[in-house]
Amino acid sequence: xxxxxxxxxxxxxxxxxxxxxxxxxxxxxxxxxxxxxxxxxxxxxxxxxxxxxxxxxxxxxxxxxxxxxxxxxxxxxxxxxxxxxxxxxxxxxxxxxxxxxxxxxxxxxxxxxxxxxxxxxxxxxxxxxxxxxxxxxxxxxxxxxxxxxxxxxxxxxxxxxxxxxxxxxxxxxxxxxxxxxxxxxxxxxxxxxxxxxxxxxxxxxxxxxxxxxxxxxxxxxxxxxxxxxxxxxxxxxxxxxxxxxxxxxxxxxxxxxxxxxxxxxxxxxxxxxxxxxxxxxxxxxxxxxxxx
Numbered sequence: 205x206x207x208x209x210x211x212x213x214x215x216x217x218x219x220x221x222x223x224x225x226x227x228x229x230x231x232x233x234x235x236x237x238x239x240x241x242x243x244x245x246x247x248x249x250x251x252x253x254x255x256x257x258x259x260x261x262x263x264x265x266x267x268x269x270x271x272x273x274x275x276x277x278x279x280x281x282x283x284x285x286x287x288x289x290x291x292x293x294x295x296x297x298x299x300x301x302x303x304x305x306x307x308x309x310x311x312x313x314x315x316x317x318x319x320x321x322x323x324x325x326x327x328x329x330x331x332x333x334x335x336x337x338x339x340x341x342x343x344x345x346x347x348x349x350x351x352x353x354x355x356x357x358x359x360x361x362x363x364x365x366x367x368x369x370x371x372x373x374x375x376x377x378x379x380x381x382x383x384x385x386x387x388x389x390x391x392x393x394x395x396x397x398x399x400x401x402x403x404x405x406x407x408x409x410x411x412x413x414x415x416x417x418x419x420x421x422x423x424x425x426x427x428x429x430x431x432x433x434x435x436x437x438x439x440x441x442x443x444x445x446x447x448x449x450x451x452x453x454x455x456x457x458x459x460x461x462x463x464x465x466x467x468x469x470x471x472x473x474x475x476x477x478x479x480x481x482x483x484x485x486x487x488x489x490x491x492x493x494x495x496x
Contacts, residue, residue: 228267301325381482419444
């Protein structure tokens, strides 16, 4: 069957919202997303219902749901995991849109690499010139960056000029952490911390009492303390940061990259069975993934 542009737009938006919310979708919600009159959407829904692409759910909480035929008509595979590949614009993930397929149209040219990005969701929210990032993909953890230079609103796809493709490391962070863990006790002094940092050429260390992680102290903390005229015999517990970012040793490296960016930290403590076993720094991450 041949669907009109508005029918495809409505159907794709319905499927997107349905996967987000897991319940029937009202026509007004679809109208808001595609910036159409609610009456127009309701009329088109009747047509889509008549040809078996949507079902109506009665009642005050009712609305519309897509049928299996709708997925087939739009050539969408609904098996698990097909909607897990995110797309970000200017570093912010775009909600309600996922990448279903990446088709590279040019690879052999030394200066040009173009790709067609097929979306689950509307391409209307993207503009020419948008800087986007796709991924990581679920199997090979590929990250693709590029700029939108065209879009097809009928097929819900973007044309991008790729600027970078990165295959993210798949090993857990325990493969990259520094160990054995160099640490201080709560009773250690600022002088002890400076001596440790100088001797080991590091810029921070966790503060551990027994097996308990009490905090973390960095060279910045030491500098601030000295600027406040605190004596070198001051315990590090007086200047340490008590809220420490932790991560289990079996988590993948690419999964913790966002923590460094979001929390603006330089290091995190790696744990096993809730016990600190190593430290991962921003420098460790950059050595493995220099583009991030």
